Amino acid sequence: MKILFSQLVKTYESGAAFFLHDREKLIFVTANNFTSQKFEIGHRNTKGGLADQIIESQAEKRGKRSAEVSGGRDTMLGGPIWADDKSSVEGCWILRMQHRHKLVEAFDQFAPIMTEMFTEGGLLFLSDKEKYVTRQGSKKFDIARIQKGAELEKTAVETIRSKKEITRDMPESVYGVPVQVSYFPLFDDDNSEVVGTFGLMLPRSLAQELKVMANTLGRGLTEVSAAMEEIAASASNVSDNQNQLNQEIKKVQELTEKIDQVMVFTKEVADQTKMLGLNAAIEAARAGDAGRGFGIVAEEIRKLSEESKQNALRIKELTAHISQSIASTTLSSAGTLETVAEVAGATQEVTATLEEMASLAEKLDKVAVSL
Numbered sequence: 001m002k003i004l005f006s007q008l009v010k011t012y013e014s015g016a017a018f019f020l021h022d023r024e025k026l027i028f029v030t031a032n033n034f035t036s037q038k039f040e041i042g043h044r045n046t047k048g049g050l051a052d053q054i055i056e057s058q059a060e061k062r063g064k065r066s067a068e069v070s071g072g073r074d075t076m077l078g079g080p081i082w083a084d085d086k087s088s089v090e091g092c093w094i095l096r097m098q099h100r101h102k103l104v105e106a107f108d109q110f111a112p113i114m115t116e117m118f119t120e121g122g123l124l125f126l127s128d129k130e131k132y133v134t135r136q137g138s139k140k141f142d143i144a145r146i147q148k149g150a151e152l153e154k155t156a157v158e159t160i161r162s163k164k165e166i167t168r169d170m171p172e173s174v175y176g177v178p179v180q181v182s183y184f185p186l187f188d189d190d191n192s193e194v195v196g197t198f199g200l201m202l203p204r205s206l207a208q209e210l211k212v213m214a215n216t217l218g219r220g221l222t223e224v225s226a227a228m229e230e231i232a233a234s235a236s237n238v239s240d241n242q243n244q245l246n247q248e249i250k251k252v253q254e255l256t257e258k259i260d261q262v263m264v265f266t267k268e269v270a271d272q273t274k275m276l277g278l279n280a281a282i283e284a285a286r287a288g289d290a291g292r293g294f295g296i297v298a299e300e301i302r303k304l305s306e307e308s309k310q311n312a313l314r315i316k317e318l319t320a321h322i323s324q325s326i327a328s329t330t331l332s333s334a335g336t337l338e339t340v341a342e343v344a345g346a347t348q349e350v351t352a353t354l355e356e357m358a359s360l361a362e363k364l365d366k367v368a369v370s371l
Contacts, residue, residue, distance in 0.1 A: 015098035
């Protein structure tokens with residue numbers, strides 16, 4: 001049996017092991033690609049184990065054992081070894097055939113190709129319930145901490161416990177670079193038990209840089225947009241003030257026209273007063289000595305009339321200058337209103353452009369997240 005099964009186990013590509021037990025202990029083992037468990041010659045038979053069951057029942061037995069490394073279950077087949085005279089069972093033989101998960105079988109073929117397909121590279125790995133069993137890094141990216149035989153990361157343990165896929169973004173402080181790690185549970189053949197995990201780790205440096213750029217751009221655009229809104233509000237206030245100033249200028253122009261009308265009336269009064277003073281002087285001259293005092297008064301009236309006329313003319317000149325200044329101010333005010341309107345329109349266009357850029361920044365941030 002030793003010779004036979006030493007050759008037979010080599011035909012199982014997924015791995016197999018053959019055991020011989022006497023009634024108390026393991027006395028022989030031969031294995032090929034068998035990674036489920038380590039065995040030592042002399043190890044005592046486990047009470048209630050498959051060897052113990054076969055010896056006690058003196059019959060063939062089948063069984064299954066959860067694999068810790070292979071990612072599947074071991075199928076076990078065993079039978080009794082009888083004494084030469086068939087009077088008693090001297091021990092038993094057991095053949096354990098390892099059934100590895102399909103991903104374990106194919107890992108060495110697809111992993112080296114797949115890791116190089118990612119833009120920034122990637123890391124693939126498989127684990128059992130306790131440790132990593134195989135891994136494949138890329139030329140661009142690798143994490144030395146994830147090695148064959150290393151204990152599972154916290155996320156892997158949670159995946160096994162929850163039996164659900166878990167994907168997380170890890171900050172630079174965890175692995176030295178920002179990464180996205182995904183763990184997928186691996187089930188046994190009948191999907192009743194999680195026997196390990198399949199993991200994928202991707203660097204997020206580019207996505208992180210894009211996210212920082214998007215956030216910075218977004219904040220900058222928000223601040224500029226706020227400033228532009230303040231400028232637009234100020235332009236609106238200037239426009240209101242210019243409108244009010246324009247109205248006041250029109251009122252001053254109307255008052256100036258009224259003053260000019262008063263000056264015309266004052267000139268007419270002065271002319272009439274001058275004529276009255278002249279007539280009074282003529283009458284005083286006719287009166288002789290009796291009208292001498294009245295003549296002096298008439299002369300003074302003519303002087304005041306002349307001065308009033310000259311003042312009226314000067315005031316008219318001044319009001320004419322004021323009217324010219326008001327006309328120039330009105331023209332400038334109209335130009336200012338037009339400029340303010342143009343500035344307000346340009347500000348609105350800039351604000352709209354900034355809003356579009358802010359929207360693009362949000363899209364850039366979403367792209368960074370989806371990478």
